[in-house]
Amino acid sequence: MAIRPTSSSTLLTTRARAIPTRPWLLRPPSSAVNATLQRRTRRSESTTLQRSSNCFEKGGGNLSSPNLKRERRKGMKGERKNRMMMSVAVVALAASCGAQVVSSHAPAANTTTVAPQASGLPVARPVARVNGAVLTDRDLAREIQVIFPYGQTHNGVPKSMEPEMRKGALDMIIFEELVYQEALRRKMTISPERMRKSETMFRKQFATEQEFNQVLQIEVHGSRQLMREKIRRSLLIEDLLKSEVTNRARVSLAEARAYYRANQKKFQHPEMFTIQTISIIPPANANPEIQKEARKHADDALKAAKATKTYQEFGLLAEKVSDDDWHVKMGDRKAVEAEKLPPPVVNAAHALKVSEVSDLIQLGTAYTLFRLNAHTPAGTSSFDEVKPKLITDLQKQKNEQLRKELSKRLKKTARIEVL
Numbered sequence: 001m002a003i004r005p006t007s008s009s010t011l012l013t014t015r016a017r018a019i020p021t022r023p024w025l026l027r028p029p030s031s032a033v034n035a036t037l038q039r040r041t042r043r044s045e046s047t048t049l050q051r052s053s054n055c056f057e058k059g060g061g062n063l064s065s066p067n068l069k070r071e072r073r074k075g076m077k078g079e080r081k082n083r084m085m086m087s088v089a090v091v092a093l094a095a096s097c098g099a100q101v102v103s104s105h106a107p108a109a110n111t112t113t114v115a116p117q118a119s120g121l122p123v124a125r126p127v128a129r130v131n132g133a134v135l136t137d138r139d140l141a142r143e144i145q146v147i148f149p150y151g152q153t154h155n156g157v158p159k160s161m162e163p164e165m166r167k168g169a170l171d172m173i174i175f176e177e178l179v180y181q182e183a184l185r186r187k188m189t190i191s192p193e194r195m196r197k198s199e200t201m202f203r204k205q206f207a208t209e210q211e212f213n214q215v216l217q218i219e220v221h222g223s224r225q226l227m228r229e230k231i232r233r234s235l236l237i238e239d240l241l242k243s244e245v246t247n248r249a250r251v252s253l254a255e256a257r258a259y260y261r262a263n264q265k266k267f268q269h270p271e272m273f274t275i276q277t278i279s280i281i282p283p284a285n286a287n288p289e290i291q292k293e294a295r296k297h298a299d300d301a302l303k304a305a306k307a308t309k310t311y312q313e314f315g316l317l318a319e320k321v322s323d324d325d326w327h328v329k330m331g332d333r334k335a336v337e338a339e340k341l342p343p344p345v346v347n348a349a350h351a352l353k354v355s356e357v358s359d360l361i362q363l364g365t366a367y368t369l370f371r372l373n374a375h376t377p378a379g380t381s382s383f384d385e386v387k388p389k390l391i392t393d394l395q396k397q398k399n400e401q402l403r404k405e406l407s408k409r410l411k412k413t414a415r416i417e418v419l
Contacts, residue, residue: 127170129417130177143169170418175403176237178410183236190235198231244406249399256391260383267381271338273349274374276314276331278305279324281366291365297321298367302360305369314357314371324368335376349375 124136144165148157157165190198206212213222220226260267278301282294301321308314315330326333338346345368348358352372361368383390 126419128174128419129415130174131181131415133177133181135173135177139173140166140169143173147172174416175407175410178407178414179237179240180233182410183240186240188236188239190232190239194235195228195232198235199228202227202231241403245399245402249395249402251391251394251398253387253391256387256394257383259394260386260390264380267386269376269379269381271378272335272374272376273338273341273346273372274335274376275333275349275370275372276311276318277324277326277333277368277370278314278318278322278331279366279368280321281323286365294365294367298360298369302357302369305357305371308357308371311371311373323366331371332373335374345370 124138126134127137127140128135144157147169148161148165203212206215216222216224216227220230280294280298280301282290286294301317304317304321305314308317311330315332318327318331321327322331324331338349341349342363344361344363345358348361349370349372352358354372354374357371358369
C-alpha cells in the first residue's frame with residue numbers, strides 16, 4: 001500500500017499489506033490518538049500483553065512516550081492582564097454548581113462575614129484583610145480558577161495540590177489588593193475612553209444579555225456601577241504593574257550579550273542526534289516461534305522504511321508498525337544526547353547522512369531502526385542562536401524579581417490579617 005502524506009491526527013492505523021498483523025499486537029483501525037488510548041487500556045488490562053520498552057536508551061532507558069507535562073499556571077508568575085475581566089465569565093457559569101466567587105474589597109475592620117446576596121448564594125466568608133479591605137473565599141476561588149483552569153474537567157483541584165494552590169492564590173489576591181491600594185494612593189486614574197473600551201470588551205464575552213445579567217447578579221448584586229468599579233480596579237492594577245514591573249523588566253540586546261559572554265558554559269551542548277525510530281518489541285519471555293515472527297516483522301519494517309523518502313513517509317510508517325510508544329509522535333524522538341543512546345545506535349548514526357535510514361539493530365530481544373534527521377556536534381551555541389530565548393528568560397527572571405521586591409515594599413507598611 002502506498003504511503004501518502006497526510007495528517008497524522010486523521011491517519012487510520014490500518015497496517016500496510018506488506019507488513020501483516022502481529023499475533024501479539026492486535027490494533028483495530030483507529031486514529032493515531034485512539035491507538036494511544038487503546039494501547040494504554042490494553043496494557044493495563046492484561047499483563048500478558050505487556051512488553052518491556054527498556055531496549056533503546058543507554059543503561060536500560062526506555063521507549064516510553066514523551067513526558068506530556070500537565071500545564072499549570074503558578075500563582076506568583078506572569079502578568080495577568082485584566083484578571084477579573086478574563087475570569088468572571090468562566091467562574092460565573094460555575095457559580096450555579098457551587099463555585100461562588102463574589103468579591104468584596106470594601107474596608108470593613110470588624111467584618112467576619114459578607115452579607116448574602118438576594119440570589120440566595122452561600123455567604124462569602126473573609127479569608128484575609130488588607131489594610132481593612134476584606135478578601136473573601138470567593139476571591140480565593142476565582143484566583144484558584146485562574147491558576148488551575150482545569151478544575152471542571154478534573155473534579156476540582158487535586159487533593160495533593162490543594163495546600164500549595166490555596167497558598168499561591170491567597171498570596172496573589174493579597175498582592176493585587178496591595179497594588180490596587182498603592183495605585184489609589186498615587187491617585188492614578190483611567191481615562192473615560194479606556195473605560196468605555198474595556199466595558200465593551202467585557203460585555204462581548206457573553207453571548208446573550210441573559211448571561212451578562214446573570215454574571216452581574218452573581219458578582220455585583222446586579223449593579224453595573226459596581227462592575228465598572230471592578231473593571232477600573234483591574235486596569236489600575238495592570239497600569240501600576242506595567243510601570244513598576246513590566247517596563248523595568250525589559251532586557252536590552254547589550255544586557256543579553258553581556259550575560260552570554262559571562263556565562264559561556266551555560267550555552268555549551270553535547271553531541272546530539274535528531275531521529276525517528278521504529279521498534280519491534282516482542283513480549284517478555286517470548287518463545288522461539290514468537291521471536292522468529294518478530295524478526296520477520298522487523299525485516300519487513302526495515303524494507304518499508306528504506307523505501308521512504310521523507311520525514312512524513314517514515315513517520316506514517318512508524319505510526320502503523322512501530323511498537324514503541326513514540327509511534328504516536330510519528331516516531332520522532334527529537335534531539336537526543338549521544339551519551340544517552342546505546343553505542344550501536346551512535347555508531348550507526350555516525351555512519352549515516354542526514355535523511356538516511358539505518359540498518360536493523362538488535363537491542364536485547366527487540367529490534368530497532370531509525371531515520372537520521374539531524375546531527376549536531378558538541379560545541380557552544382552562538383549568541384544569535386540563543387538570543388530570542390535568552391532575552392525571554394532574562395526578562396522572566398527580572399520580572400519575577402521586581403514583583404517580589406514590589407510585594408516586599410508594599411507589605412512593609414501594610415496591615416495584613418490572614419483569617
